[in-house]
Amino acid sequence: xxxxxxxxxxxxxxxxxxxxxxxxxxxxxGKFVNPLSKKYYSTHNPATGQKLSEIAEAGEKDVNSAxxxxxxxxxxxxxxxxxxxxxxxxxxxxxxxxxxxxxLAVIESMNGGKPIRESRDFDVPTAANHxxxxxxxxxxxDYAFPNKKPKSLGVAAQIIPxxxxxxxxxxxxxxxxxxxxxxxxxxxxxxxxxxxxxxxIIRDCDLPPGVVNIITGFGNTGAAxxxxxxxxxxxxxxxxxVGKIIQKSIAGTDKKLxxxxxxxxxxxxxxxxxxxxxxxGVINGIFFNQGHVCCAGSRLFVQENIAEEVIQKLKARMQxxxxxxxxxxxxxxxxxxxxxxxxxxxxxxKVGKEEGLEIYQPNCxxxxxxFYCKPTLFIGAAQSNRVVQEEIFGPVLTIQTFRTIEEVIxxxxxxxxxxxxGVWTDKGSKIFNLTTKLRAGVVWANTYNKFDPSSPxxxxxxxxxxxxxxxxxxxxYLNL
Ligand code: NAI
Ligand code: MG
Numbered sequence: 001x002x003x004x005x006x007x008x009x010x011x012x013x014x015x016x017x018x019x020x021x022x023x024x025x026x027x028x029x030g031k032f033v034n035p036l037s038k039k040y041y042s043t044h045n046p047a048t049g050q051k052l053s054e055i056a057e058a059g060e061k062d063v064n065s066a067x068x069x070x071x072x073x074x075x076x077x078x079x080x081x082x083x084x085x086x087x088x089x090x091x092x093x094x095x096x097x098x099x100x101x102x103x104l105a106v107i108e109s110m111n112g113g114k115p116i117r118e119s120r121d122f123d124v125p126t127a128a129n130h131x132x133x134x135x136x137x138x139x140x141x142d143y144a145f146p147n148k149k150p151k152s153l154g155v156a157a158q159i160i161p162x163x164x165x166x167x168x169x170x171x172x173x174x175x176x177x178x179x180x181x182x183x184x185x186x187x188x189x190x191x192x193x194x195x196x197x198x199x200x201i202i203r204d205c206d207l208p209p210g211v212v213n214i215i216t217g218f219g220n221t222g223a224a225x226x227x228x229x230x231x232x233x234x235x236x237x238x239x240x241x242v243g244k245i246i247q248k249s250i251a252g253t254d255k256k257l258x259x260x261x262x263x264x265x266x267x268x269x270x271x272x273x274x275x276x277x278x279x280x281g282v283i284n285g286i287f288f289n290q291g292h293v294c295c296a297g298s299r300l301f302v303q304e305n306i307a308e309e310v311i312q313k314l315k316a317r318m319q320x321x322x323x324x325x326x327x328x329x330x331x332x333x334x335x336x337x338x339x340x341x342x343x344x345x346x347x348x349x350k351v352g353k354e355e356g357l358e359i360y361q362p363n364c365x366x367x368x369x370x371f372y373c374k375p376t377l378f379i380g381a382a383q384s385n386r387v388v389q390e391e392i393f394g395p396v397l398t399i400q401t402f403r404t405i406e407e408v409i410x411x412x413x414x415x416x417x418x419x420x421x422g423v424w425t426d427k428g429s430k431i432f433n434l435t436t437k438l439r440a441g442v443v444w445a446n447t448y449n450k451f452d453p454s455s456p457x458x459x460x461x462x463x464x465x466x467x468x469x470x471x472x473x474x475x476x477y478l479n480l
Contacts, residue, residue, distance in 0.1 A: 023054040027199035029069035030209025046113040047335035058215040063224040066213040070182040073210030087138035094131035113335030127170035133453035134174035148480040152180030154232035157225040162188035163292040179477040258466025263419030266412035267297030273424035285448035291395040295420035336371040345394030352387040418460030
């Protein structure tokens with residue numbers, strides 16, 4: 001273990017410029033309105049426990065009024081608008097996200113717990129990029145799908161999780177608008193604030209009222225959106241359990257559905273890989289965003305003859321990771337999103353220990369308040385361990401070894417999920433061999449967690465179906 005303990009002076013990002021209202025209504029038909037349910041709940045900063053705002057809890061009547069606004073905007077305005085005019089609005093949203101990026105990044109970190117470095121350098125710019133990218137497609141759908149007469153579907157109900165609140169909103173809204181659909185979107189209950197900020201941006205961009213409606217609430221609100229008879233398309237990102245409920249509840253209707261669910265990605269290091277680079281990639285792959293990432297590289301496979309070296313280097317690197325205040329620019333690992341999620345991670349830490357695995361955590365100090373978890377390795381894991389098979393969604397990495405390519409392919413695929421994977425090797429032929437044999441929607445080679453609006457993302461098996469991003473991401477919103 002390294003004797004160095006790097007001390008950095010605190011480098012907090014200012015948060016006094018971030019404008020958070022004491023209370024938010026529902027964004028329906030172009031303005032914020034009080035919920036008909038008359039119900040509100042509090043949203044907090046998971047790093048401090050501080051209450052940030054009161055959020056409306058949309059009931060069934062509120063869902064009805066949001067869907068009605070989206071329907072009216074679709075029939076009367078959006079469907080008829082020339083595509084190049086639609087594109088201008090989408091471009092405008094992208095530009096205003098850029099203009100307000102600092103405030104959005106700070107609020108994302110305050111409400112979600114992720115390090116400011118990530119919300120500033122990844123979430124917010126990537127969200128803007130998605131709007132830019134899909135704005136460009138809006139008037140080129142006939143070129144994207146020649147002779148297919150692409151037609152919009154109508155009203156899209158979109159339900160998103162708490163791990164990338166603004167970015168997931170962009171992933172959902174941008175392609176829906178570009179293809180001429182209108183939207184009712186619900187952010188996750190713990191992270192509503194940047195979606196509500198996006199509602200303000202959409203309002204300030206003069207998007208015709210009702211084209212985008214953003215409503216807040218819990219699972220019941222989401223279920224009311226899914227079951228609403230006037231919804232044509234459902235896009236969901238979240239847990240596999242809720243994905244299955246949604247799939248059942250729309251069986252027999254003609255609603256279109258895309259699901260982006262859990263993951264348990266394999267990150268595979270061969271003995272010919274550039275080891276230091278691979279170690280850094282593995283660290284990024286699992287500890288990025290506290291492991292709250294569906295495509296997190298949560299299962300490490302190391303070729304047996306280099307296992308000792310890799311594990312020793314991982315431990316040394318983990319000892320230097322800074323866990324703490326999400327608003328500090330030096331922080332590597334921020335706060336766990338909620339008490340519920342921290343309880344789930346702690347439960348799996350117990351399970352791994354009971355399964356007899358060797359556990360490693362650096363001896364860093366966690367802040368006294370808020371929800372935090374040390375980065376963790378489970379060494380000597382086996383295929384049958386629950387910590388290997390089940391999604392933990394936290395900064396926890398299992399380590400298995402392998403001898404041959406065939407063995408690692410079989411182990412990597414032997415899991416209910418298939419969202420993503422990573423391969424580290426110096427040999428191009430091994431990369432091509434694995435990209436065709438790993439049952440995963442995305443396979444990164446000698447890198448990890450790289451995203452671009454032009455490349456499609458999505459899963460196999462219980463990780464869901466349908467693609468988001470790229471030209472493929474237009475299809476779920478069109479009749480072809
Ligand atoms: P969740 O699936 O319950 O929540 C995701 C979204 O679905 C939220 O907006 C929620 O309000 C909504 N929702 C909940 N129940 C619903 C229903 N019956 N009908 C319609 N919408 C509903 O996920 P949760 O409980 O926040 O996290 C549980 C686990 O799911 C995590 O520990 C993690 O393993 C996994 N997860 C995976 C994500 C991914 O990106 N694939 C994102 C978030 C969680
Ligand atoms: Mg849930």
